[in-house]
Amino acid sequence: MPLRHPQLNEKGELRHLLTIEGLPRELIHHILDTAASFVGVSDRDVKKVPLLRGKSVFNLFFENSTRTRTTFEIAAKRLSADVVNLNIDTSSTSKGESLLDTIDNLVAMHADMFVVRHAESGAPFLIAQHIDRMRGRGHVHVVNAGDGRHAHPTQGLLDMYTIRHFKGDFTRLRVAIVGDVLHSRVARSDIHALTTLGVPEVRVIGPRTLLPGGLEQMGVRVFTSMREGLRDVDVVITLRLQNERMRGALLPSAQEYFKQYGLTQDKLALAAPGCIVMHPGPMNRGVEIDSAVADGEQAVILDQVTFGIAVRMAVMSILAQS
Amino acid sequence: MPLRHPQLNEKGELRHLLTIEGLPRELIHHILDTAASFVGVSDRDVKKVPLLRGKSVFNLFFENSTRTRTTFEIAAKRLSADVVNLNIDTSSTSKGESLLDTIDNLVAMHADMFVVRHAESGAPFLIAQHIDRMRGRGHVHVVNAGDGRHAHPTQGLLDMYTIRHFKGDFTRLRVAIVGDVLHSRVARSDIHALTTLGVPEVRVIGPRTLLPGGLEQMGVRVFTSMREGLRDVDVVITLRLQNERMRGALLPSAQEYFKQYGLTQDKLALAAPGCIVMHPGPMNRGVEIDSAVADGEQAVILDQVTFGIAVRMAVMSILAQS
Amino acid sequence: MPLRHPQLNEKGELRHLLTIEGLPRELIHHILDTAASFVGVSDRDVKKVPLLRGKSVFNLFFENSTRTRTTFEIAAKRLSADVVNLNIDTSSTSKGESLLDTIDNLVAMHADMFVVRHAESGAPFLIAQHIDRMRGRGHVHVVNAGDGRHAHPTQGLLDMYTIRHFKGDFTRLRVAIVGDVLHSRVARSDIHALTTLGVPEVRVIGPRTLLPGGLEQMGVRVFTSMREGLRDVDVVITLRLQNERMRGALLPSAQEYFKQYGLTQDKLALAAPGCIVMHPGPMNRGVEIDSAVADGEQAVILDQVTFGIAVRMAVMSILAQS
Numbered sequence: 001m002p003l004r005h006p007q008l009n010e011k012g013e014l015r016h017l018l019t020i021e022g023l024p025r026e027l028i029h030h031i032l033d034t035a036a037s038f039v040g041v042s043d044r045d046v047k048k049v050p051l052l053r054g055k056s057v058f059n060l061f062f063e064n065s066t067r068t069r070t071t072f073e074i075a076a077k078r079l080s081a082d083v084v085n086l087n088i089d090t091s092s093t094s095k096g097e098s099l100l101d102t103i104d105n106l107v108a109m110h111a112d113m114f115v116v117r118h119a120e121s122g123a124p125f126l127i128a129q130h131i132d133r134m135r136g137r138g139h140v141h142v143v144n145a146g147d148g149r150h151a152h153p154t155q156g157l158l159d160m161y162t163i164r165h166f167k168g169d170f171t172r173l174r175v176a177i178v179g180d181v182l183h184s185r186v187a188r189s190d191i192h193a194l195t196t197l198g199v200p201e202v203r204v205i206g207p208r209t210l211l212p213g214g215l216e217q218m219g220v221r222v223f224t225s226m227r228e229g230l231r232d233v234d235v236v237i238t239l240r241l242q243n244e245r246m247r248g249a250l251l252p253s254a255q256e257y258f259k260q261y262g263l264t265q266d267k268l269a270l271a272a273p274g275c276i277v278m279h280p281g282p283m284n285r286g287v288e289i290d291s292a293v294a295d296g297e298q299a300v301i302l303d304q305v306t307f308g309i310a311v312r313m314a315v316m317s318i319l320a321q322s
Numbered sequence: 323m324p325l326r327h328p329q330l331n332e333k334g335e336l337r338h339l340l341t342i343e344g345l346p347r348e349l350i351h352h353i354l355d356t357a358a359s360f361v362g363v364s365d366r367d368v369k370k371v372p373l374l375r376g377k378s379v380f381n382l383f384f385e386n387s388t389r390t391r392t393t394f395e396i397a398a399k400r401l402s403a404d405v406v407n408l409n410i411d412t413s414s415t416s417k418g419e420s421l422l423d424t425i426d427n428l429v430a431m432h433a434d435m436f437v438v439r440h441a442e443s444g445a446p447f448l449i450a451q452h453i454d455r456m457r458g459r460g461h462v463h464v465v466n467a468g469d470g471r472h473a474h475p476t477q478g479l480l481d482m483y484t485i486r487h488f489k490g491d492f493t494r495l496r497v498a499i500v501g502d503v504l505h506s507r508v509a510r511s512d513i514h515a516l517t518t519l520g521v522p523e524v525r526v527i528g529p530r531t532l533l534p535g536g537l538e539q540m541g542v543r544v545f546t547s548m549r550e551g552l553r554d555v556d557v558v559i560t561l562r563l564q565n566e567r568m569r570g571a572l573l574p575s576a577q578e579y580f581k582q583y584g585l586t587q588d589k590l591a592l593a594a595p596g597c598i599v600m601h602p603g604p605m606n607r608g609v610e611i612d613s614a615v616a617d618g619e620q621a622v623i624l625d626q627v628t629f630g631i632a633v634r635m636a637v638m639s640i641l642a643q644s
Numbered sequence: 645m646p647l648r649h650p651q652l653n654e655k656g657e658l659r660h661l662l663t664i665e666g667l668p669r670e671l672i673h674h675i676l677d678t679a680a681s682f683v684g685v686s687d688r689d690v691k692k693v694p695l696l697r698g699k700s701v702f703n704l705f706f707e708n709s710t711r712t713r714t715t716f717e718i719a720a721k722r723l724s725a726d727v728v729n730l731n732i733d734t735s736s737t738s739k740g741e742s743l744l745d746t747i748d749n750l751v752a753m754h755a756d757m758f759v760v761r762h763a764e765s766g767a768p769f770l771i772a773q774h775i776d777r778m779r780g781r782g783h784v785h786v787v788n789a790g791d792g793r794h795a796h797p798t799q800g801l802l803d804m805y806t807i808r809h810f811k812g813d814f815t816r817l818r819v820a821i822v823g824d825v826l827h828s829r830v831a832r833s834d835i836h837a838l839t840t841l842g843v844p845e846v847r848v849i850g851p852r853t854l855l856p857g858g859l860e861q862m863g864v865r866v867f868t869s870m871r872e873g874l875r876d877v878d879v880v881i882t883l884r885l886q887n888e889r890m891r892g893a894l895l896p897s898a899q900e901y902f903k904q905y906g907l908t909q910d911k912l913a914l915a916a917p918g919c920i921v922m923h924p925g926p927m928n929r930g931v932e933i934d935s936a937v938a939d940g941e942q943a944v945i946l947d948q949v950t951f952g953i954a955v956r957m958a959v960m961s962i963l964a965q966s
């Protein structure tokens with residue numbers, strides 16, 4: 001399925017943010033630089049800038065995610081936007097047609113931005129494509145806040161912000177992504193971002209049953225042994241193990257998974273000195289990560305959250321200017 | 323059941339908006355004129371005016387309706403009001419008494435406006451009546467956002483705005499309302515508005531089982547044949563067919579309904595040239611309307627949505643001044 | 645279980661509001677005095693002051709309560725804060741660990757205040773303790789909006805505001821709390837507040853099965869007879885009887901309860917002249933209170949609601965300054 005869609009306008013500016021795949025390196029750095037200017041805003045006494053004043057941001061959550069919705073809501077409010085939350089039960093909008101009728105309606109209310117979360121891969125693309133086909137009417141920007149197994153670009157960007165913040169130069173790094181890569185939109189977004197930013201060695205570690213095919217063609221080194229894969233890496237990105245996997249046929253048990261792939265201090269000692277530990281949240285402590293690591297000195301998991309607000313403010317403000 | 327209630331204060335100003343029935347023609351035109359001044363606001367870069375700054379608008383939705391709630395929320399926010407959404411499960415407020423206790427509480431919080439959606443006809447009247455009986459305390463304005471089968475006045479007003487926008491003069495028009503008139507609060511509001519505004523010929527088209535008695539006494543011409551009813555009309559308002567009707571005893575099947583009353587290009591050709599097609603949304607494509615018509619040149623369905631925001635801003639700002 | 649936690653910082657200022665137990669008398673009066681200055685704000689045309697502009701207030705409701713959430717939301721918005729509502733299903737956060745991970749995440753978003761409602765006693769304490777242990781990061785203030793059977797301090801404070809408003813001096817009063825004291829966090833907060841403010845006679849009235857042990861040690865006089873307990877009191881606080889109690893083993897029936905402990909005009913006549921009647925809401929008319937009393941001249945139940953907004957504004961603005 002080709003999920004490509006021109007995210008950039010004819011001047012090369014960001015018109016929608018749908019996926020990191022295909023984003024030019026300079027544009028990613030521009031987003032990260034803009035985010036850097038917003039990190040201070042959330043530290044101030046009055047955490048607000050008027051960049052989106054009088055704009056209407058709609059959080060369209062076809063899949064429930066309080067955490068992600070909150071990050072976008074707070075980012076939009078700190079930009080002074082008016083935010084409307086819509087939790088749309090997909091059971092009542094099963095037909096693709098009625099999804100687009102919903103979109104037509106919200107566009108007609110003169111929305112400025114849609115933050116879209118959807119259980120089906122490609123839904124934000126479909127929406128962006130539909131908007132761009134409207135002549136004259138459609139000036140709405142679409143931000144993909146996670147679609148199925150496909151992409152979660154703002155998570156990928158905040159991961160890059162975090163790595164750049166702690167490690168500086170991307171071109172000398174070894175980065176390992178650990179866990180359920182097969183079902184992870186975060187992994188997919190991170191791999192595209194790391195590759196684009198020139199990371200020379202991207203590794204993936206996990207059990208065969210949770211690794212998709214075609215990783216080598218993406219320039220990724222594949223490991224099934226945690227100890228081998230972690231050796232000398234500068235960054236470890238631990239993925240969340242979905243509860244349904246633990247009970248499913250793909251894994252023996254959560255205990256067994258932890259024994260082999262759970263990130264412990266012991267295994268982390270194999271990484272390079274100063275290696276940072278990341279996790280997109282929410283964590284399953286004792287499954288994919290040990291509490292001693294999650295709360296340890298090398299973890300930058302809460303920094304990711306803080307930077308995530310700034311990155312979402314950056315994306316929204318850049319979109320609003322295009 | 324007498325659902326009349328003085329919506330106007332002693333100076334003839336709008337104090338609540340409960341129903342279009344009995345609203346003076348000049349007042350309807352005043353609302354539409356005010357709405358015209360707000361259409362531009364949603365087009366501006368900063369879509370905000372400070373008319374309701376520091377006012378508290380409560381969306382009291384005793385019946386779930388994300389779409390309608392969104393239109394009122396965005397209208398109130400563009401007027402700079404503080405908006406609080408309350409989805410009130412009527413299963414826990416089955417007694418009339420506790421409905422009024424809820425209202426007393428919200429009034430005591432110094433609310434300024436209640437936007438009320440309720441499954442039971444007359445609930446917004448009951449609330450307005452109750453508020454007007456409070457001496458000294460009750461300055462809250464009530465807007466009916468749809469009550470049972472009774473009324474949906476802002477929908478009626480936005481329909482009138484749309485007709486006036488595209489057709490100009492009401493006094494030379496033929497307007498047909500098609501479908502499930504029996505269960506439709508939109509139809510009832512539209513008939514009152516069209517009659518008040520001097521439309522010389524209001525028609526209703528539908529199967530006998532979905533037409534209420536007493537239409538002729540309201541000055542309406544009744545048709546059961548789509549082809550006869552559509553002949554030479556300037557405006558067609560297609561009503562939504564509720565899902566429960568399609569499965570119920572009142573109709574043979576959705577397919578059969580579409581065949582007889584679904585608006586197709588073919589049937590629409592019988593109307594006057596330049597006839598506009600309206601629908602209150604959400605549409606059942608292939609049931610009451612064919613996609614070719616819904617997306618065709620004569621459809622003004624999304625204009626209705628756009629004008630709906632302006633009309634709701636107008637109603638709220640007029641109420642706030644009374 | 646010791647649920648104590650330093651709510652005050654080293655300067656004796658309010659850092660969190662977790663319980664009324666242990667709050668110094670002067671601090672309670674300071675909160676009530678500050679609330680008095682906010683009563684006028686909700687009466688004004690523009691009901692807004694900029695004291696919390698650019699602050700992020702998170703309503704963390706682990707237990708659903710539309711009414712309480714609304715009072716905090718409107719209070720925060722009238723202080724110009726940005727408010728984010730999070731209804732967190734505790735079924736998905738069953739482990740204490742993941743509660744604190746949720747908190748860590750929201751702190752990392754640079755929250756300023758958490759308004760916490762939780763079905764388990766002590767949850768807001770746990771959260772406040774956790775925040776205070778974060779070095780450098782945690783500047784978030786916690787307001788307990790009701791935790792299990794333990795405390796509901798803003799309700800206690802608004803009750804005190806109401807008593808002070810109508811009765812002036814606390815040191816000459818007889819106050820009776822009637823009903824299900826055993827399960828009531830409101831009763832517990834009120835007893836602590838009344839005792840601290842120097843009320844010489846605090847009474848509790850109810851059936852033995854609904855009275856906890858240890859009341860006498862708190863300085864409270866216990867009555868099982870309504871007629872004896874009400875004699876000469878200046879204030880009656882009627883507690884809500886939870887529906888589950890009516891069907892449970894602790895009570896014969898709602899009718900029988902009303903007969904013995906329901907507040908009627910007849911029983912109220914035994915109190916001192918000018919006795920005021922309070923209720924935290926929502927009321928069960930005909931169970932713990934008769935409609936004639938609830939709507940009668942001695943009831944100040946809706947004043948409690950009005951003062952409740954001002955008291956919550958006071959608490960939030962005092963916390964924001966510490």
